[in-house]
Amino acid sequence: MTLAHGKTAAPTRLAALTGPGPVRDWTIRVAAFCALLLAWQLAAQNVSVAVLPTPRRVWEGMAGLLERGDLQLAWGQTAVQVAAGMLLSAVFGVVLGVLIGWFKPVDDAISPLLNAVFLMPRIALVPLIALWFGLQDTAKIALILSFSFFEIFFTVRNGVKTIENEFVEVAKAYCIPQWTVLRKVVLPAITPYVMTGLRLGLVYALVGVVLGGFFLESNGIGGLIYALGSDFRTAELIAALFTVMLVGLAVNLGLHRLENLLAPWKVTR
Amino acid sequence: MKYIKVAGVVVFLLLWQLAGQINPGIYSSPTLVVTEIVRLFTEGGLLGLVFGTVATMLLGWAFAAVIGVFTGFLIGRYRLASLVLEPYLVALYSVPLIAVVPLLVIWFGIGQTFLLATIVVATGIMLVFPTAAGTRETVRVYDQVARAYCVSGRHFLFKVLLPGALPFIATGMRISVQRALMAVIVGQFLVGHPGLGTLLSDARVRLDADEVFAVALVALAVGAALTALVGWADRTLSAWRPEVTS
Structure with a gap:
């Protein structure tokens, strides 16, 4: 925060994704959501549809x-x-x-x-x-x-x-x-x-x-x-x-x- | 002031008794209800049902506390966990979770496991945010002191963080006790697992006024006793930190 005053160069898109800030936070959230859906899909494939249907069936x-x-x-x-x-x-x-x-x-x-x-x-x-x-x-x-x-x-x-x-x-x-x-x-x-x-x-x-x-x-x-x-x-x-x-x-x-x-x-x- | 409170209760009981004299099939009456409660005690095994229900509730509540406290600790301590989990947890906190009970029947059957799962689902979330707040607060206050004295790892967790967050956790327990009781009763009611819930379903089928009131009063007594107990525990644990509220 204190260093931000002296910063002049705009951060690159990659830096925005990896460095701290709202963009990175949302990237992490979206990735976690996708991981959740994937886990659901994988879990659902291995059990009966009456127990856990896939996201698509829902x-x-x-x-x-x-x-x-x-x-x-x-x-x-x-x-x-x-x-x-x-x-x-x-x-x-x-x-x-x-x-x-x-x-x-x-x-x-x-x-x-x-x-x-x-x-x-x-x-x-x-x-x-x-x-x-x-x-x-x-x-x-x-x-x-x-x-x-x-x-x-x-x-x-x-x-x-x-x-x-x-x-x-x-x-x-x-x-x-x-x-x-x-x-x-x-x-x-x-x-x-x-x-x-x-x-x-x-x-x-x-x-x-x-x-x-x-x-x-x-x-x-x-x-x-x-x-x-x-x-x-x-x-x-x-x-x-x-x-x-x-x-x-x-x-x-x-x-x-x-x-x-x-x-x-x-x-x- | 005390007299007015007593007078209010007495007047209520008298009015109820009067209404019961006129139409006992609809209003029952205090005397009839007491007789019915005694009958449930002697013939219906009321004590066993109540103790079974409370024991199940306490066990499920303990599981809920472990899971809720662990999750709360994670999101309070680690920013990544808070980033990933908090949106879902906030959502779960504000929805009527009791609606998922039919799904839990499919997943866990109709036995004891199902009841425990119901309690965990209904109350676990209520422990998460108080624990997270307690963890954040404790870290904020004691982190530097702990570092200065080289307290870290397991010691920091069990000697600093957990005691520091305990009053907050107790508050979470206090606000979740009613929900835990309702969850176990709803579960028993829905699948017919013996306990307070089946007393309710029997009463709903027979529609005998004395029984209906007796069962409601028993539930009230259990709820009041549990609330008093948890309130006492909360005050004891928070005695050295009186400023913690909800």
């Missing part, structure tokens, strides 16, 4: 799933279920998070119970959800809610509790009415927490919807994965799993961006 599996519309149908159902579940958990999570975070006695009364449910592996609610809501879409939405609500609720509640000390004392000193403080001070201040909560909530909603497809009515992407796995259609199974990975990644990265855009001043977790 690609064909993906094309087949798209051609028959299986993936579109599954993701369509999943999107509807996740949208409904997220809408409910966003509304309940943010509203309850703000109210319970704001009114301390309510927090003391209710939080032990909510904390307890938060410590339970949420999958244990599946029988209860089946008893109350059956196995159809309502049940799936309830399961998604059980996964995403708590992430949103706790993030928002903790946010409200943290900002209290920072701004609220000032507002109190100026004798501003409680509801005005809530609207004008607390709500703007918790935006980053709401955004973080929604992102975590959506990530957990994806877990919930996949598990819903496994253990409740078998539809959506979870149902498709389960069915492909039971039929040992491994190439298509891996293709479907790749779409889950892709969606999970897109959700996370996209919402991270949105978070930085809407609330750039404070990013948590």
Whole structure:
């Protein structure tokens, strides 16, 4: 770094590939990726196609799933279920998070119970959800809610509790009415927490919807994965799993961006 | 403050009991659930199922920790490893990994190996980044001192790096315990391997309200106990370095 000032000659292309810097880094990454694909190919050639299909077969599996519309149908159902579940958990999570975070006695009364449910592996609610809501879409939405609500609720509640000390004392000193403080001070201040909560909530909603497809009515992407796995259609199974990975990644990265855009001043977790 | 907490729980239990009097088939009730848990204990072999599940979870979690810590150490210590592996690891960290369980059934069958693999896949990744952060931090702080005292190789690894990264690893364990428990339950639920997961699948089939609530409460108790235990271990290990968070 310190020597760079005196440098005048432009580095040659070869030097760029071998010397340190982003070009070399990317060369290494691409080479590693190719090595990975090659290793997969070689491993797949030596075992049954039901255990590990070659990359090419997975690609064909993906094309087949798209051609028959299986993936579109599954993701369509999943999107509807996740949208409904997220809408409910966003509304309940943010509203309850703000109210319970704001009114301390309510927090003391209710939080032990909510904390307890938060410590339970949420999958244990599946029988209860089946008893109350059956196995159809309502049940799936309830399961998604059980996964995403708590992430949103706790993030928002903790946010409200943290900002209290920072701004609220000032507002109190100026004798501003409680509801005005809530609207004008607390709500703007918790935006980053709401955004973080929604992102975590959506990530957990994806877990919930996949598990819903496994253990409740078998539809959506979870149902498709389960069915492909039971039929040992491994190439298509891996293709479907790749779409889950892709969606999970897109959700996370996209919402991270949105978070930085809407609330750039404070990013948590 | 303490009174309000107790009062909240008491009011909840009373309301639940009341709802149970009206429609026990849907709401069960605290007394019915306690009776059911006792029945599961005496007739259903609940204790054995819980211990089996927790033992499997701990074993899988230990494997996950070894693999996760090793990977985290590699990417924290060696730039080449970080260059090659980190994009995939970051990707794996943010996707719902529980979806791969059906693939693991194909690869590992439906026995104990499958359950261990499920736990490793679901939780290993959560140890990687805390360990990498701990390794980088320890190298940053102690590298020159270690060099000055000619501590290198195995000694540096086991006497400096590992103790230095330990609080970070403990934090990784703390944030992954819930996932480990869920992974083992999902695995058992899916393939019918005896344990908490099969209690869930039985309850889902019979839809007996008492059983449904009893099983959920047992899972809650196990989750709470494990979280408390790991939280305690984390605090003990991090006692000399209180600033480490997530």
